[in-house]
Amino acid sequence: MNLNQILNSRQSGRFALTITRYIPPGIGKSLTSAIAKYLVRRPDLPLIHATRINQWVAQDQNLTREQLDKEVLDTIQNYTLSMYTLFHYWENLKPLEKMIRYDQPTENLIARSQERKHGAMVVFIHSCNSDVSLRAASSRGLNGLVLSLPEANEAIEWQHAMRESSGIEVKAASIAVLREASERMKAGETVATGLDRPMPESKYKPLFFGRPTALPVHYIYLALKAKVPVALLTAIRQPDGIFELISSDLIEMKKYQDRQKEVLMNAGTILEIAEDFIRRAPTQWSVLHPLWPEEADKLPV
Numbered sequence: 095m096n097l098n099q100i101l102n103s104r105q106s107g108r109f110a111l112t113i114t115r116y117i118p119p120g121i122g123k124s125l126t127s128a129i130a131k132y133l134v135r136r137p138d139l140p141l142i143h144a145t146r147i148n149q150w151v152a153q154d155q156n157l158t159r160e161q162l163d164k165e166v167l168d169t170i171q172n173y174t175l176s177m178y179t180l181f182h183y184w185e186n187l188k189p190l191e192k193m194i195r196y197d198q199p200t201e202n203l204i205a206r207s208q209e210r211k212h213g214a215m216v217v218f219i220h221s222c223n224s225d226v227s228l229r230a231a232s233s234r235g236l237n238g239l240v241l242s243l244p245e246a247n248e249a250i251e252w253q254h255a256m257r258e259s260s261g262i263e264v265k266a267a268s269i270a271v272l273r274e275a276s277e278r279m280k281a282g283e284t285v286a287t288g289l290d291r292p293m294p295e296s297k298y299k300p301l302f303f304g305r306p307t308a309l310p311v312h313y314i315y316l317a318l319k320a321k322v323p324v325a326l327l328t329a330i331r332q333p334d335g336i337f338e339l340i341s342s343d344l345i346e347m348k349k350y351q352d353r354q355k356e357v358l359m360n361a362g363t364i365l366e367i368a369e370d371f372i373r374r375a376p377t378q379w380s381v382l383h384p385l386w387p388e389e390a391d392k393l394p395v
Contacts, residue, residue, distance in 0.1 A: 213279030
């Protein structure tokens with residue numbers, strides 16, 4: 095059993111998208127909490143194992159076993175609740191729009207994308223489900239191209255179709271698509287992509303929470319090539335239930351003669367800001383793949 099497979103396959107995804115429309119928020123919250131409690135009782139599940147590692151590192155490796163158990167449960171509860179919220183309101187944006195608050199840098203970023211005079215590279219953190227941020231920002235008027243990882247399977251294709259049905263343009267990263275993204279940013283458009291899903295095959299391992307991590311760095315290449323700034327964007331659910339979309343200021347990329355140094359230094363600048371955003375609500379950050387698999391043996395027992 096794997097939550098990714100349950101929620102991301104075409105058949106189950108369509109079923110979840112359909113049935114959650116009719117589940118009231120109160121029941122939805124109770125149901126997703128029960129699902130989370132069931133899942134965390136199975137530490138052998140890949141998503142639970144990954145969450146334990148990621149929360150352990152992100153919270154400075156100073157949690158006891160009991161504290162880590164609680165943080166993992168909170169993380170999975172936040173993840174399942176965010177999935178319910180996403181599906182419940184996917185085709186009914188008016189209630190969702192009332193649940194979203196935008197900080198001023200995010201408003202500025204959206205306005206910039208609408209003007210199409212100056213390009214920008216936007217990177218999403220997987221907090222409160224990045225699709226909630228993407229759906230909300232696009233409904234507010236964020237224009238641009240979204241780059242996904244170059245994966246091809248039924249689940250990914252269904253996710254792309256769901257996003258595109260709401261007017262979000264999504265393309266899987268490839269040499270041709272990356273070239274297109276660069277040209278579009280040069281022409282004043284905005285391009286968005288994810289920040290924190292691991293890419294084990296990457297030759298670059300920038301520091302993230304103080305440890306080398308195989309993370310994507312294609313957004314650095316693109317920003318440097320198109321000569322555009324980078325902005326971080328994420329969502330944090332506040333105690334009153336409101337999702338606050340927060341963005342960094344625009345970050346200009348720095349040039350270095352050494353290519354590796356150029357990529358790692360610029361990625362490091364972005365990731366330091368990402369760390370700050372994640373620390374504001376660590377259990378709302380949910381990457382269901384281990385970013386530091388080598389840390390597994392250090393988990394408290």
